[in-house]
Amino acid sequence: MDKKKIILITGGASGIGFGTIEYLLEQRNYEIISVSRGEKNIALAKEKLRDNVNRVTFLQGDISLEKDCKKIYEEINSKYSRLDGLVNSAGIIKLGGIEEQTLEEWNNSININLTGIFLLTKTLLPLLKKGTNPSIVNISSMSSERAGGSIAYCASKAGVDMLTKYMGQELGKYNIRVNSVNPAAVYTNIYVASGDYTQEGYDKWSEDKKKSYPLGRIGDAKKDIAPTIEFLLSDKSLWTTGSIYLVDGGKSI
Numbered sequence: 001m002d003k004k005k006i007i008l009i010t011g012g013a014s015g016i017g018f019g020t021i022e023y024l025l026e027q028r029n030y031e032i033i034s035v036s037r038g039e040k041n042i043a044l045a046k047e048k049l050r051d052n053v054n055r056v057t058f059l060q061g062d063i064s065l066e067k068d069c070k071k072i073y074e075e076i077n078s079k080y081s082r083l084d085g086l087v088n089s090a091g092i093i094k095l096g097g098i099e100e101q102t103l104e105e106w107n108n109s110i111n112i113n114l115t116g117i118f119l120l121t122k123t124l125l126p127l128l129k130k131g132t133n134p135s136i137v138n139i140s141s142m143s144s145e146r147a148g149g150s151i152a153y154c155a156s157k158a159g160v161d162m163l164t165k166y167m168g169q170e171l172g173k174y175n176i177r178v179n180s181v182n183p184a185a186v187y188t189n190i191y192v193a194s195g196d197y198t199q200e201g202y203d204k205w206s207e208d209k210k211k212s213y214p215l216g217r218i219g220d221a222k223k224d225i226a227p228t229i230e231f232l233l234s235d236k237s238l239w240t241t242g243s244i245y246l247v248d249g250g251k252s253i
Contacts, residue, residue: 011090013041015188019221063116069123083127113156138180168242177241184248186219214250
């Protein structure tokens, strides 16, 4: 039997990151590492995983900080000495256009959504180079091409798409594949965490939003997004790199 792939997922305590962890655990051929900033989110994720909690290695760190990325590298290198996959899922959003968005909000979005991917990927490259058919999956957004909601979020995700293409071109010589998954609206806690919505308000927004989707609903992280991520991590996509995968329930039609 082939050895399990070692996969690191950022933002793994909530949203798309957590949904991906739940999905990969069901496939049973992955060794999973989760990286998150907040102790509270990590504790909640552990509660949700219940009997599976010991199958995930939880690390705490801020991917926008070089010292934290180096710490993550050291912990993975010490335990595994290689990395077969990296899912850059950590992300934040704060609603507002150029008139409303503050410089602090802009910088926070760029630092987490874009710079964090650059910094963590750069730091972990030596481990990925030692991986088996290594794959990087960046979580971007339909917002990379469709303006609305948050100017900082849209700009950061457009940057993620080009980062994906550039790294796909550059890292091919190491047999490292780099692709992005670009969802439309997915039911997560990102808007509530930002303070832009209460839970009640977000639930109403989600219910109203589904009417504009040809498939009649917004996305589910585990059911709708994680399978595409897993495909790109797996050996079923060995000749795919630099690609942007739109997973949007038909919203962009």
